[in-house]
Amino acid sequence: xxxxxxxxxxxxxxxxxxxxxxxxxxxxxxxxxxxxxxxxxxxxxxxxxxxxxxxxxxxxxxxxxxxxxxxxxxxxxxxxxxxxxxxxxxxxxxxxxxxxxxxxxxxxxxxxxxxxxxxxxxxxxxxxxxxxxxxxxxxxxxxxxxxxxxxxxxxxxxxxxxxxxxxxxxxxxxxxxxxxxxxxxxxxxxxxxxxxxxxxxxxxxxxxxxxxxxxxxxxxxxxxxxxxxxxxxxxxxxxxxxxxxxxxxxxxxxxxxxxxxxxxxxxxxxxxxxxxxxxxxxxxxxxxxxxxxxxxxxxxxxxxxxxxxxx
Amino acid sequence: xxxxxxxxxxxxxxxxxxxxxxxxxxxxxxxxxxxxxxxxxxxxxxxxxxxxxxxxxxxxxxxxxxxxxxxxxxxxxxxxxxxxxxxxxxxxxxxxxxxxxxxxxxxxxxxxxxxxxxxxxxxxxxxxxxxxxxxxxxxxxxxxxxxxxxxxxxxxxxxxxxxxxxxxxxxxxxxxxxxxxxxxxxxxxxxxxxxxxxxxxxxxxxxxxxxxxxxxxxxxxxxxxxxxxxxxxxxxxxxxxxxxxxxxxxxxxxxxxxxxxxxxxxxxxxxxxxxxxxxxxxxxxxxxxxxxxxxxxxxxxxxxxxxxxxxxxxxxxxxxxxxxxxxxxxxxxxxxxxxxxxxxxxxxxxxxxxxxxxxxxxxxxxxxxxxxxxxxxxxxxxxxxxxxxxxxxxxxxxxxxxxxxxxxxxxxxxxxxxxxxxxxxxxxxxxxxxxxxxxxxxxxxx
Ligand SMILES: [Zn+2]
Numbered sequence: 007x008x009x010x011x012x013x014x015x016x017x018x019x020x021x022x023x024x025x026x027x028x029x030x031x032x033x034x035x036x037x038x039x040x041x042x043x044x045x046x047x048x049x050x051x052x053x054x055x056x057x058x059x060x061x062x063x064x065x066x067x068x069x070x071x072x073x074x075x076x077x078x079x080x081x082x083x084x085x086x087x088x089x090x091x092x093x094x095x096x097x098x099x100x101x102x103x104x105x106x107x108x109x110x111x112x113x114x115x116x117x118x119x120x121x122x123x124x125x126x127x128x129x130x131x132x133x134x135x136x137x138x139x140x141x142x143x144x145x146x147x148x149x150x151x152x153x154x155x156x157x158x159x160x161x162x163x164x165x166x167x168x169x170x171x172x173x174x175x176x177x178x179x180x181x182x183x184x185x186x187x188x189x190x191x192x193x194x195x196x197x198x199x200x201x202x203x204x205x206x207x208x209x210x211x212x213x214x215x216x217x218x219x220x221x222x223x224x225x226x227x228x229x230x231x232x233x234x235x236x237x238x239x240x241x242x243x244x245x246x247x248x249x250x251x252x253x254x255x256x257x258x259x260x261x262x263x264x265x266x267x268x269x270x271x272x273x274x275x276x277x278x279x280x281x282x283x284x285x286x287x288x289x290x291x292x293x294x295x296x297x298x299x300x301x302x303x304x305x306x307x308x309x310x311x312x313x314x315x316x317x
Numbered sequence: 318x319x320x321x322x323x324x325x326x327x328x329x330x331x332x333x334x335x336x337x338x339x340x341x342x343x344x345x346x347x348x349x350x351x352x353x354x355x356x357x358x359x360x361x362x363x364x365x366x367x368x369x370x371x372x373x374x375x376x377x378x379x380x381x382x383x384x385x386x387x388x389x390x391x392x393x394x395x396x397x398x399x400x401x402x403x404x405x406x407x408x409x410x411x412x413x414x415x416x417x418x419x420x421x422x423x424x425x426x427x428x429x430x431x432x433x434x435x436x437x438x439x440x441x442x443x444x445x446x447x448x449x450x451x452x453x454x455x456x457x458x459x460x461x462x463x464x465x466x467x468x469x470x471x472x473x474x475x476x477x478x479x480x481x482x483x484x485x486x487x488x489x490x491x492x493x494x495x496x497x498x499x500x501x502x503x504x505x506x507x508x509x510x511x512x513x514x515x516x517x518x519x520x521x522x523x524x525x526x527x528x529x530x531x532x533x534x535x536x537x538x539x540x541x542x543x544x545x546x547x548x549x550x551x552x553x554x555x556x557x558x559x560x561x562x563x564x565x566x567x568x569x570x571x572x573x574x575x576x577x578x579x580x581x582x583x584x585x586x587x588x589x590x591x592x593x594x595x596x597x598x599x600x601x602x603x604x605x606x607x608x609x610x611x612x613x614x615x616x617x618x619x620x621x622x623x624x625x626x627x628x629x630x631x632x633x634x635x636x637x638x639x640x641x642x643x644x645x646x647x648x649x650x651x652x653x654x655x656x657x658x659x660x661x662x663x664x665x666x667x668x669x670x671x672x673x674x675x676x677x678x679x680x681x682x683x684x685x686x687x688x689x690x691x692x693x694x695x696x697x698x699x700x701x702x703x704x705x706x707x708x709x710x711x712x713x714x715x716x717x718x719x720x721x722x723x724x725x726x727x728x729x730x731x732x733x734x735x736x737x738x739x740x741x742x743x744x745x746x747x748x749x750x751x752x753x754x755x756x757x758x759x760x761x762x763x
Contacts, residue, residue, distance in 0.1 A: 021517075098651055120652035121519045122606030129603055141654065142519030181519055204516030205524075 012311035016128040016135040019144035020185040028189065032154050034307035035300065041078060042302055052081035052313045055112040060103075061138070062088040062118040067274060068138050068148075071298070072115045075305035081112070081313070099123065100130055107131040112313055116140075134312040136305075142176045147308060148273055149182035151301040153190070155293055156228050158300070159269050164191040169222040169264075171254060172232025172281055173202040173243075179273045180232060184210045197222035198232075198254060201243045219254055223264040230271045231256050231281045247280055257283040261291065269293045319361055320344050321753050322354060326366025326714060330373055331682040332690050332703035341371055343710035346752040350706055364755070366714050369747055372685045373704050374406025374711030376692035377663060379470070379495070379549055379573060379638035382408070382438070385426060386415025391643035391731045393427065397434035399641070399663040399730035401757035404746030406711035407437035408641075408663070409696060411470040412448065419443035419454045421462035428463050435756035436749070437711070439465035439696060444483045444494060450475050456486050465696045468495035470549060473531050475501065477538055484544035493571075493695060494539070495547045498531035498556075499614070508654050510583040510615040518587055518606070520653065523615050525553040532556050536563045536570055545569035547695055550640050552578050552614040554624035561633045571695045573638040574625050576662055576669040577612065577736060582619045585610040585736060586653075598722040599739035608649045608656035609736040612642065626678045629687060636691040639666050643732030661732045665723055667715065668742035675743070689713075710753035717744045719759075 012030065020028070041049055057076040059069050069085060076083035086106075099118070106114060107130075115136045116124050121143035128135040139145040157163050168187060174180045174196050187194040188211040196203070197216040207213045216222040223229050234250060244250050251257075256270065270282075270292045278284045286292060323341040328351060330336075335351065342349040342360065354360070382396040393410070400408045410427065412418035418427060424440050431438035442464035446452045448471065456467065467487055473496065474480040487494050504527040509515050511522025532548055536559065539546040548560060551572050563570045584591040589607045590600050602609070610616060628634040642659025649656050670688065673679045679687070693702025700709040723740045725733035749757035 098647070099655075100650055118652070120654040122654075123652045125605055126603070126652055140519075142521075144519070175516075176519075178519055181517070205511055205522070206513035206516050208513045209517035 015312070017146050017308050017312065018125045018128060018135065018137045020146045020149050020182045020189070021144065023189065025189050028150070028153065028186065031150055031304065031307050031311065032157060034311060035150070035154050035303040038306040038310070039300070039303040041306070042299070047078050048080055049078065050080045051310050052076070052079040055081045055313050056110070057081045057083045057113045057115060057309060058106055058111045059083065059085045059115045060106065060117070061086070063139070065117055065139070068117065071301045072138060072305050075302050075309055078302070079306055079309055079313070081309065099127065103127045103131050107133060113309060136308055136312065139178055142178050142181065144182045145178040146182050147301070147305055148179050149186050150308070151297055151304040152183055152230065152271060153186055154300040154304055155271060155297045158296065159293055160227050165193070166227045167193045167195070167225050168228045168230060169195045169197065169226040170230045170232065171197045171219050171222055171256070173234055173238070174198045174232070175202045175204050176235065177232050183230065184213060195222040195226070199244050199250070219260060220263050223260070223268065226264055226268050228269055228271060229256065229264060233273060233275065234277055234281050236277065251280050255281050255283060256286050258285055261286055271297055274298070318344055319753060320359070321710070321750065321755070322360035322363045323366050323371055323712065323714060324363055326369045326371035328371045328704065329681050329685050330704045331686050332373065333705045335704070336682060341704065341712065343712070343750070343753040346710050348704050348706050348708045348710055351704065364714065364748055366747070368716070368718065370681070370715040370717055372713050372715065373689035373702050374749070374751065375404050375667070375688040375713045376407040376409070376696070376698070376702065377405045377639050377641065377666065378409040378636060378692040378696055380408045380410050380641035380663065381413065381643065381659070382410040383414060383643060384430065385423065390645055393430040393434055393438060395729060395731045396641070396643070396663070397431065397436045397438060399728060401435040401749045402729045402746065403663040403665070404667045404713045404715065404749055405436060405663060406713060406749060406751045407439060407698070407701065409439040409441050409465055411441050411468060412443035413471045417443050417447050419446045419448070421455070421458045424459055424462040424464050436751055439698070441465060441470070441495065442467045444469045444474055445479065448472055450479065453479065453483055453486065456490055456492070460490055460492060464492070465698070466493045466495055466547070468497065468549070470495060470497040473497055473499050473501070477534065480535065481538050481542055484539045484542050484546065488542065488544035491697065493545045493547050493697070495549050496535040497549045498528050498535055500527045500531045503527035503530065508611060509586050510617050512583055512618055514583045514587050520586070525555055525617065528552060528614050529555040529559060533559050536568060539570070540568045545571070548572040550575050550578065550614055550638070551625065551634055552617050552621060554621050557624045557628040557633055561628070564633065571635045571691070572633070573636045574629055574634045575640045576637060576666045577616065577660060578625055579622065579629070579637070579673065580669055581610070581616050581736060582622050583616045585616055589736065596741060597739045598741050602738055606653040607736070608651065608653055609660060609734050609738070611653060611656050611658055612640070612660050613658035626673065630678055630683060635687070635695065637666065637670055637687050638692070639663055643730055644734050646733055649734050660734050660736060661728070661730050662735070663730060664728050665735060665737045665742070667746055668744045669737070671715070671717055671744035672742070710750060712750040713746055714748035714750070715744060716747040716759065719743065719745050721745060
């Protein structure tokens with residue numbers, strides 16, 4: 007494979023990536039998909055390199071995806087979760103990552119509940135930092151795997167129509183995707199309960215806000231349903247799960263209002279019967295398992311590009 | 318007789334209608350006379366204030382000195398030294414110490430420590446015991462011990478009936494209540510202004526209405542019982558409108574604004590260096606999510622900055638107060654959401670206010686009233702805030718032309734948490750004089 011040059015030490019967000027950089031990552035990921043389909047799913051690209059997965063929030067899914075990606079590149083992958091590390095003893099984030107730095111990792115993959123945490127860590131340590139989700143700020147590898155899936159099913163990105171439905175205000179997935187839309191010329195429509203809609207989306211450029219999901223999906227090529235965090239029940243943000251499901255959930259009747267070739271995505275894990283009906287999630291329009299497969303490929307691409315850029 | 322002559326400065330004092338180049342003679346801690354001294358009347362010391370501005374001593378009516386209890390952040394001594402270096406001859410320190418200044422014994426302790434400090438310290442007593450919002454402090458006893466005003470700053474008094482009674486007592490006792498206005502539920506877990514920047518950064522927002530609805534409530538309660546009140550750190554254009562309307566109908570409301578709310582808006586959270594290149598001499602600190610931009614109330618929108626500046630110029634807002642909030646560096650070197658609110662301000666306020674004069678936002682006379690006359694009136698400090706003969710000899714001599722760069726590591730304050738680090742600024746205190754004594758002289762001043 008021709009080694010592309012990725013001009014960043016870290017992957018902190020989509021906001022500051024250029025179009026060419028995004029396309030480079032997607033093209034690199036495309037080539038790694040082939041690796042994952044081989045009987046021996048391993049290439050030596052990152053042999054001898056150490057990838058630390060530092061997760062301050064539980065996320066089996068994303069962590070596993072990164073771990074598999076690292077291993078398929080022959081890197082040594084170490085998992086540190088908040089419950090087993092010293093973070094519980096009141097050590098600051100800076101202390102923890104300086105300790106990690108002393109162990110000379112090549113890449114730190116990081117999940118944290120605070121917006122800006124990955125960027126903060128990236129400023130402290132020499133290792134490359136991959137943001138695996140920082141609060142409601144960004145989740146760049148999720149957006150990249152979403153883009154790879156969209157490109158796979160729609161054949162292009164520019165000019166596509168994307169509808170994102172759900173809790174936009176608290177969603178890092180929505181934010182990273184909206185930055186990608188701005189950079190790549192994807193038309194974005196968002197829809198969700200008004201209590202879960204940011205007050206002012208002007209920074210994201212031309213985003214259309216729809217109050218009814220039917221309007222958001224009417225011309226969509228891609229429908230992205232966001233996970234409703236169930237712990238938000240009882241906070242007054244929405245009346246009830248039933249009301250949420252009725253008004254914003256994607257069921258068969260509602261999906262029928264979308265163009266016949268629109269695909270349905272979900273970042274997982276799903277709340278079946280809340281934001282997405284079971285039969286839609288399992289239906290032929292859903293490309294949710296493709297997203298999971300593409301997730302490994304995208305994360306391989308990122309680790310490869312960041313690891314490669316320093317060796 | 319101890320005589321200090323400040324010679325040849327531009328004396329600006331709207332309280333006695335002065336703006337002229339003249340001399341100022343201070344004798345035994347009082348202002349003796351304005352004008353050239355009689356021939357042969359020798360002074361013990363002379364200050365050459367040629368090219369400088371001579372104004373009544375500036376008073377910062379909103380600082381946190383952290384002592385007792387959090388001396389690792391600041392002490393009365395270091396805070397007072399920072400004040401002197403910043404040109405302030407007096408500071409009013411808020412009650413949220415450990416223990417809270419909710420009892421005469423704490424007030425006496427503060428004043429004891431302040432006795433040897435370079436500037437005057439005016440303790441602000443808590444409104445409620447432990448700032449808990451349940452039971453009023455013994456206001457009369459605390460006034461006897463020396464508190465200048467009352468405030469639960471950092472919190473609002475949620476119980477409106479208790480707030481009413483606090484206003485009633487304070488008014489009878491001749492003291493003002495300073496209100497930190499914030500609706501806690503609307504504030505929620507917010508860490509910055511709710512708007513386009515919080516939306517794009519994914520940080521929990523603090524809506525403008527969190528302060529506005531509470532300002533409205535506090536004003537209405539005070540108005541109902543006919544008590545004076547002072548609104549701390551006004552941050553939004555909506556708040557300005559509420560205060561302007563209250564003043565227009567005769568409510569005894571006064572208000573303050575911080576230098577940071579006059580200079581910065583919420584874009585600083587996304588990029589500390591959103592200003593044009595020439596504002597900064599150095600850009601050595603993290604650009605994004607910099608915790609030096611985290612304070613409560615938060616930096617608001619550019620439109621709010623415009624409204625606050627106009628309100629200060631027009632007198633809707635009476636004074637500039639820094640809300641000097643020292644924190645140890647370690648406490649601020651954390652993720653944005655985990656950092657404590659607050660920035661220091663004592664050593665940067667003067668050049669920032671002078672910038673507003675250069676920009677034509679404030680006249681020099683208006684600036685002087687904001688810094689000196691108004692806080693003295695609001696706090697009821699007889700003898701302060703004016704250079705009329707017979708007043709206390711508290712004087713700030715400003716060198717308005719001096720250009721310098723804000724270097725937090727050189728602060729007298731223990732703390733370094735300022736969003737103005739690296740700023741090129743103009744103007745500083747050349748001399749700070751308290752009770753006729755020079756308590757600070759800038760390097761290079763005679
Ligand atoms: Zn306050």
